[in-house]
Amino acid sequence: MVEIAVQSHIIPLPNQLTCTHCNSKVTNVLHRTALAYACMHCKSYYVGEKGLGYKFVHSFNEVFTPDLPLNTKGVLFGVTYEIVGFAVRSQLGAGYAWREYTLFNLYEGFATLTEFNGHWIFARPMQNYPNLSPSGFSDILQYEGKSYQKYNKYKSTVKYAAGEFGYDIFSDKKKVFVEWISPPYMLIREKDDDELIWCKGVGINANEVKDAFKISSLPEREGIGALQLMPVSANVSFLLTSTFVFILILLVGQYVIKSPAEEKKIFDHSYSKTNVDSSGVIVTNNFEVTGGKTALQFNVYAPLTNDWFDLNFELINEATGERFEGAKSLEFYSGTDSEGAWSEGTRQDYIIISSVPPGRYHLNLYPTWNSNSSVYVSFGIEIIQGVSLWANFTLFFLLGIIIPVIQVFRMYAFEQKRWLGSDFSPKLTIWNL
Amino acid sequence: MISKAEERNKLMYSIFLIVMLLIFNYANYAGWRVFNTDEVEHTEAGKSHNNRTRFYHK
Numbered sequence: 001m002v003e004i005a006v007q008s009h010i011i012p013l014p015n016q017l018t019c020t021h022c023n024s025k026v027t028n029v030l031h032r033t034a035l036a037y038a039c040m041h042c043k044s045y046y047v048g049e050k051g052l053g054y055k056f057v058h059s060f061n062e063v064f065t066p067d068l069p070l071n072t073k074g075v076l077f078g079v080t081y082e083i084v085g086f087a088v089r090s091q092l093g094a095g096y097a098w099r100e101y102t103l104f105n106l107y108e109g110f111a112t113l114t115e116f117n118g119h120w121i122f123a124r125p126m127q128n129y130p131n132l133s134p135s136g137f138s139d140i141l142q143y144e145g146k147s148y149q150k151y152n153k154y155k156s157t158v159k160y161a162a163g164e165f166g167y168d169i170f171s172d173k174k175k176v177f178v179e180w181i182s183p184p185y186m187l188i189r190e191k192d193d194d195e196l197i198w199c200k201g202v203g204i205n206a207n208e209v210k211d212a213f214k215i216s217s218l219p220e221r222e223g224i225g226a227l228q229l230m231p232v233s234a235n236v237s238f239l240l241t242s243t244f245v246f247i248l249i250l251l252v253g254q255y256v257i258k259s260p261a262e263e264k265k266i267f268d269h270s271y272s273k274t275n276v277d278s279s280g281v282i283v284t285n286n287f288e289v290t291g292g293k294t295a296l297q298f299n300v301y302a303p304l305t306n307d308w309f310d311l312n313f314e315l316i317n318e319a320t321g322e323r324f325e326g327a328k329s330l331e332f333y334s335g336t337d338s339e340g341a342w343s344e345g346t347r348q349d350y351i352i353i354s355s356v357p358p359g360r361y362h363l364n365l366y367p368t369w370n371s372n373s374s375v376y377v378s379f380g381i382e383i384i385q386g387v388s389l390w391a392n393f394t395l396f397f398l399l400g401i402i403i404p405v406i407q408v409f410r411m412y413a414f415e416q417k418r419w420l421g422s423d424f425s426p427k428l429t430i431w432n433l
Numbered sequence: 434m435i436s437k438a439e440e441r442n443k444l445m446y447s448i449f450l451i452v453m454l455l456i457f458n459y460a461n462y463a464g465w466r467v468f469n470t471d472e473v474e475h476t477e478a479g480k481s482h483n484n485r486t487r488f489y490h491k
Contacts, residue, residue: 229438233438234439234443235439235443238443239446243450246453246454250457253458254461257462258462259461259464260462261464295466312473327473351471352471355463355466356464389465391466391469392457392465392466393457395467396454396457396467400453403449
């Protein structure tokens with residue numbers, strides 16, 4: 001991926017460059033800055049020489065058709081560019097190739113639009129170069145407040161070119177390209193014995209390219225691009241910080257914000273089979289729920305021995321008739337076997353009835369026992385008002401962390417795919433996502 | 434454009450957390466167990482008499 005600097009060579013130039021092999025014309029947009037051009041019809045490549053005009057130097061073996069036609073104009077980042085050159089490059093020693101479009105604006109100079117697997121990067125030369133270590137191969141670069149991670153290092157070769165160029169595109173073959181990324185941005189260092197150029201690239205969406213150059217179709221995107229941003233992304237440190245604050249406020253809320261109903265026992269009674277009337281109901285004495293709307297905890301106890309007990313009940317507001325129904329089953333079995341003593345089930349448990357308004361209430365109890373149970377078998381029920389609802393805390397805690405957890409997994413998978421294309425993949429952890 | 438999308442996501446997530454905190458604190462204040470599987474049925478006064486014959490009322 002190459003950014004080119006405006007050259008200052010002075011060569012005699014006509015308004016059109018003519019291919020001496022096939023007589024096709026290449027529109028001369030770059031005028032005196034066109035140091036090289038390639039005929040799109042016969043694959044011939046010419047380089048300008050000072051005072052001598054253009055000299056044929058190469059013929060390409062194959063032809064590639066640009067997705068963005070030469071001499072098309074489009075507006076990118078507020079600047080009207082004309083596509084003056086097209087080149088297909090490949091990494092030396094690797095099979096894959098990418099396409100580079102040389103863009104030109106009379107006042108802004110050159111820019112490059114690169115496409116690889118449907119991912120687009122717009123790049124321009126930088127005025128202020130990043131500070132590098134003396135070796136020049138830092139894995140991490142700090143530039144304009146962003147941390148850039150080394151992504152690629154390569155030499156490139158040209159497979160095909162068409163149009164005009166501000167430099168001899170074959171002069172790049174000795175250059176070493178090093179790329180650092182901080183999506184959606186990229187820093188590109190191009191260096192050989194004679195020259196050092198830095199460019200800054202930014203990943204852009206294919207739709208932006210389509211809109212800019214009024215193109216109806218472009219190559220479909222494959223895989224994750226080096227500068228691609230994850231859809232619906234959010235900064236991990238923001239997610240973790242905001243979730244931590246959320247959990248902290250949840251904890252404070254759990255202890256500080258309570259129902260106006262004071263936490264206290266408001267009912268406690270035991271019953272046996274003999275208390276059940278002919279319709280199978282036990283109607284309890286009434287009791288008062290005070291303060292405000294509250295959750296009631298019903299503790300149910302039955303002294304079971306290899307037996308079960310079911311309790312359905314109805315909590316009835318004596319003033320309004322509003323009623324709440326609940327049910328609890330208890331069972332407790334124990335014994336011994338070859339492995340020793342065992343037991344299962346429980347003799348006591350609780351249920352919560354929530355949002356109970358203050359007022360006078362009574363219970364209708366509908367107990368069910370094993371038919372073989374003694375008539376003296378008993379059960380107890382106590383009611384506590386104003387209990388803390390830790391189930392709410394658990395529910396909201398889980399809801400609060402589910403998005404960061406999903407997001408971190410998504411980002412981890414996304415970054416792993418992004419770095420598949422690199423030889424410099426960092427060790428990915430939650431902290432460097 | 435890009436940072437705007439991320440800022441929007443941050444804003445949406447912040448709003449989500451704030452709404453959850455409001456619901457949580459209201460639920461605690463009102464003694465409301467948001468997901469309560471214990472409660473079999475809650476009938477407001479006069480809205481249902483379907484089971485009246487099953488239950489005894491004082």
